[in-house]
Amino acid sequence: MSPALYITLYVVVILGFFLVSTLVITRRRTLYYRNFATLTFLVGFWQLLQLLSQIFYAQPNIASVLFRFSGFFASLAALSFIHFSYSYAGHRFKNNIYTFLAVAVGLAAIASKSLSGAQITETGIAVKQIDVLYIVLLVFVMLCFIQGLIVILTDFIKSHDKLQRRRDIILLFAIFQAVVEIVLFSFLAPNSLSNQIVIPFACLITILIIAYGMIQYKLFDIRSFVVRAIAYILTFSITALIYLAPVILLSTYLLHASLSIPTIIVLAIVSLIVAVSFHPLRIKFNKATNELFYRDYYEPQDVLDKISSLLVRTVDKEEIRNQSAHILMGSVKPQMLTYALDADKGPDQHLLDRLHRSDMNVIYVDEDSLDNKNPSLLEELRKRDIALSVRLRTKGENIGFLLFGNKQSGSRYTTVDIRLLTAVADELSISLQNALRFEEIKQFNITLTQKIDAATLQLRHANQRLKALDETKDDFISMASHQLRTPLSIIKGYLDMVITGDAGKISDKQKSFLSQALTNSERMVNLVAELLSVSRITSGKFSIETTPVNLANLIDNEVKQLKNLAESHNIELTFHKPEDFPSLLLDEDKTKQVVINFIDNAIYYSKPKGGKIDVQLINNNDVELRVVDNGIGVPEKEKNNLFTKFYRAKNAKNVRPDGTGIGLYLAKFVISEQGGELIFESKEGMGSTFGFSFKKDKIVSNKSVAKNPGA
Amino acid sequence: MPRKKRLLIVDDDQEITNMFSTYFNKRDFVTEVVDNGENALASTLLFKPDLIILDIMMPKINGFDVLDILKNTAKTSYIPIIVITALGSKEDIEKAKKLGADAYLEKSTVSLDTILAKINELI
Numbered sequence: 001m002s003p004a005l006y007i008t009l010y011v012v013v014i015l016g017f018f019l020v021s022t023l024v025i026t027r028r029r030t031l032y033y034r035n036f037a038t039l040t041f042l043v044g045f046w047q048l049l050q051l052l053s054q055i056f057y058a059q060p061n062i063a064s065v066l067f068r069f070s071g072f073f074a075s076l077a078a079l080s081f082i083h084f085s086y087s088y089a090g091h092r093f094k095n096n097i098y099t100f101l102a103v104a105v106g107l108a109a110i111a112s113k114s115l116s117g118a119q120i121t122e123t124g125i126a127v128k129q130i131d132v133l134y135i136v137l138l139v140f141v142m143l144c145f146i147q148g149l150i151v152i153l154t155d156f157i158k159s160h161d162k163l164q165r166r167r168d169i170i171l172l173f174a175i176f177q178a179v180v181e182i183v184l185f186s187f188l189a190p191n192s193l194s195n196q197i198v199i200p201f202a203c204l205i206t207i208l209i210i211a212y213g214m215i216q217y218k219l220f221d222i223r224s225f226v227v228r229a230i231a232y233i234l235t236f237s238i239t240a241l242i243y244l245a246p247v248i249l250l251s252t253y254l255l256h257a258s259l260s261i262p263t264i265i266v267l268a269i270v271s272l273i274v275a276v277s278f279h280p281l282r283i284k285f286n287k288a289t290n291e292l293f294y295r296d297y298y299e300p301q302d303v304l305d306k307i308s309s310l311l312v313r314t315v316d317k318e319e320i321r322n323q324s325a326h327i328l329m330g331s332v333k334p335q336m337l338t339y340a341l342d343a344d345k346g347p348d349q350h351l352l353d354r355l356h357r358s359d360m361n362v363i364y365v366d367e368d369s370l371d372n373k374n375p376s377l378l379e380e381l382r383k384r385d386i387a388l389s390v391r392l393r394t395k396g397e398n399i400g401f402l403l404f405g406n407k408q409s410g411s412r413y414t415t416v417d418i419r420l421l422t423a424v425a426d427e428l429s430i431s432l433q434n435a436l437r438f439e440e441i442k443q444f445n446i447t448l449t450q451k452i453d454a455a456t457l458q459l460r461h462a463n464q465r466l467k468a469l470d471e472t473k474d475d476f477i478s479m480a481s482h483q484l485r486t487p488l489s490i491i492k493g494y495l496d497m498v499i500t501g502d503a504g505k506i507s508d509k510q511k512s513f514l515s516q517a518l519t520n521s522e523r524m525v526n527l528v529a530e531l532l533s534v535s536r537i538t539s540g541k542f543s544i545e546t547t548p549v550n551l552a553n554l555i556d557n558e559v560k561q562l563k564n565l566a567e568s569h570n571i572e573l574t575f576h577k578p579e580d581f582p583s584l585l586l587d588e589d590k591t592k593q594v595v596i597n598f599i600d601n602a603i604y605y606s607k608p609k610g611g612k613i614d615v616q617l618i619n620n621n622d623v624e625l626r627v628v629d630n631g632i633g634v635p636e637k638e639k640n641n642l643f644t645k646f647y648r649a650k651n652a653k654n655v656r657p658d659g660t661g662i663g664l665y666l667a668k669f670v671i672s673e674q675g676g677e678l679i680f681e682s683k684e685g686m687g688s689t690f691g692f693s694f695k696k697d698k699i700v701s702n703k704s705v706a707k708n709p710g711a
Numbered sequence: 712m713p714r715k716k717r718l719l720i721v722d723d724d725q726e727i728t729n730m731f732s733t734y735f736n737k738r739d740f741v742t743e744v745v746d747n748g749e750n751a752l753a754s755t756l757l758f759k760p761d762l763i764i765l766d767i768m769m770p771k772i773n774g775f776d777v778l779d780i781l782k783n784t785a786k787t788s789y790i791p792i793i794v795i796t797a798l799g800s801k802e803d804i805e806k807a808k809k810l811g812a813d814a815y816l817e818k819s820t821v822s823l824d825t826i827l828a829k830i831n832e833l834i
Contacts, residue, residue, distance in 0.1 A: 485797045485819035493730040493823050502737045525819045543801035
């Protein structure tokens with residue numbers, strides 16, 4: 001057997017063990033993984049020592065030492081197998097006797113005459129003489145392995161999990177076959193040199209079986225990693241061989257030098273390193289030369305990635321423009337680059353229009369550009385030093401153009417460049433559209449807020465003015481009413497005196513005339529009182545003072561007073577004063593005004609030819625006053641507004657242009673403030689009923705009539 | 712003949728005071744007019760009225776102060792005072808009552824007869 005092949009086998013096996021050890025230990029750190037890693041490492045090391053001893057076969061002392069130490073490691077490996085098998089089966093192994101034994105046996109191996117006396121060649125090791133220590137080593141190793149195997153076997157029998165049983169079988173088989181083979185040959189033919197090959201061979205099979213178990217049955221869960229690692233290693237090895245083979249051949253046939261095995265191994269390792277490092281080296285070399293020779297070189301994917309991450313993190317139009325320009329300048333390296341956006345409304349709108357009209361997405365102004373339908377446009381672009389124009393367009397909406405000058409290096413825009421820029425332009429279009437829309441919305445929001453603020457300010461001012469106006473109006477009414485009252489009371493007073501006869505005897509006619517005057521002056525007084533009440537209500541100074549009031553008497557008085565007025569309008573005014581009408585707690589003055597107002601209205605809003613007014617005072621469930629007339633009535637659509645301040649119905653205005661529109665408003669207010677209800681029924685052209693009702697709880701018993709406190 | 716009742720009218724409005732004087736003189740009263748608050752106290756002490764008719768809205772010293780003074784001066788506190796004024800708010804009525812007014816009448820709505828009736832009621 002050729003040494004090279006022999007060595008290769010060993011190397012493969014050793015590497016295999018070390019590889020498995022590394023893979024397992026890096027992947028998981030559970031106990032039985034660790035133990036397996038230790039086991040494979042130790043086995044690998046054992047093989048390594050054996051190989052080394054054979055490599056140094058020419059120096060027997062070194063070889064012997066190495067060989068004896070391999071025995072030591074064999075002992076340790078046996079111990080670790082026990083540890084592994086126990087932890088694999090889920091048991092704890094804390095038997096320190098074994099450790100002690102293992103070390104002892106190992107030391108014995110080192111001392112063994114058999115081992116030290118073994119014959120070591122390039123291709124084999126033979127133990128010629130067998131001594132006790134050697135047997136002890138063998139027995140110990142065998143015992144450890146058998147014990148371990150039994151543990152795993154027990155676990156196999158106990159386990160019901162199919163997959164687990166498979167794993168167990170594989171493991172058992174892998175190890176068992178190796179143990180059997182190795183032990184057999186160690187016993188049967190220890191002194192046969194060529195049988196040394198059995199050991200690495202058996203180990204190789206073990207490794208392969210375990211590898212199979214790991215891949216197929218997840219014996220150790222590093223499946224994909226293993227596959228990749230194995231592929232990696234294979235590639236390395238093949239590459240190394242490819243580098244190594246010519247070197248060896250060269251040296252052997254050209255230089256006629258025979259390479260010793262150590263040299264070969266060194267060369268192998270060197271070529272492995274070179275193989276491994278070539279690819280990264282190559283990239284580094286490329287980069288360096290690019291910078292020197294290929295000034296234009298850039299990674300398109302790199303640019304796309306940068307653009308993508310930019311667009312993902314910002315919606316700001318300016319930032320998108322600036323940053324993307326920066327990225328493109330840094331990669332494609334044009335002399336100049338600008339955005340020509342429709343939204344900018346810049347001075348080059350004319351050029352933009354022309355670009356839009358030529359419906360090409362990419363325009364490359366080039367000496368050799370063929371078939372351009374638009375030479376004038378190209379001329380325009382050339383004038384402005386634009387070499388390339390890329391359209392920005394998305395979802396049917398034109399956004400603008402990206403304009404590039406010539407490349408800094410002076411070279412052309414390649415197909416790759418243009419493809420990249422088109423892709424970038426598409427992405428940018430979408431983002432810019434969003435950014436523009438976003439800006440629009442922001443602007444709209446600002447404008448809206450401003451408008452709202454302005455409107456609110458206006459409203460506030462208007463409100464203030466209205467309030468001031470209202471106050472002025474109220475003050476005016478108050479002042480006017482006060483000023484009007486004094487002369488009125490004097491007029492009343494003197495008229496009264498003359499009528500009573502204080503100024504001498506008067507004729508009936510004089511009396512009648514003066515009575516008219518007096519009545520009307522009283523009307524004026526009422527009117528002024530009404531006006532004042534209105535102003536007081538609005539300024540919040542209105543007050544209801546209640547005293548026991550006999551409505552029957554009150555109405556009777558007023559009816560009498562207004563009889564003249566009624567007669568002058570051709571109205572028959574009737575009132576049937578009820579007997580025994582109870583007193584109510586009311587504000588006398590104000591209620592009187594309400595009554596006067598109702599009757600007054602009835603008189604004035606009568607038909608031209610005259611009519612009838614009946615004043616009814618009813619004592620039912622509630623106490624009611626009704627002033628029923630057959631006058632002009634209230635039109636349907638005016639009914640809702642009738643009781644509002646200053647409101648006058650159209651037909652009322654015609655009949656009585658000087659009405660104030662205050663009377664009913666006051667009436668409603670006075671009645672509701674005293675807790676009563678308005679009565680209002682009307683039919684246009686037929687007549688109306690105005691009145692009020694109070695609940696019986698307003699009634700005051702006659703006995704508790706209190707003295708009027710000065711009003 | 713029974714003694715004529717004496718009325719002191721305190722009001723700065725000449726028209727009103729003329730009217731009152733005419734009316735009450737015709738009805739057998741003796742009337743005296745004071746047109747400002749400062750002289751009201753002096754005139755009261757001098758004239759010794761049975762009843763005072765008092766206006767509120769007067770320049771310099773207003774009726775409330777006069778009322779206050781008259782009611783708090785021992786020599787004049789017994790005299791009934793009718794407050795007749797163009798004012799008519801709740802607060803004014805309260806204030807007058809608090810200060811001791813015996814009656815409160817509103818100038819424009821009240822008739823002379825009513826005033827007469829009130830006076831007869833009080834004296």
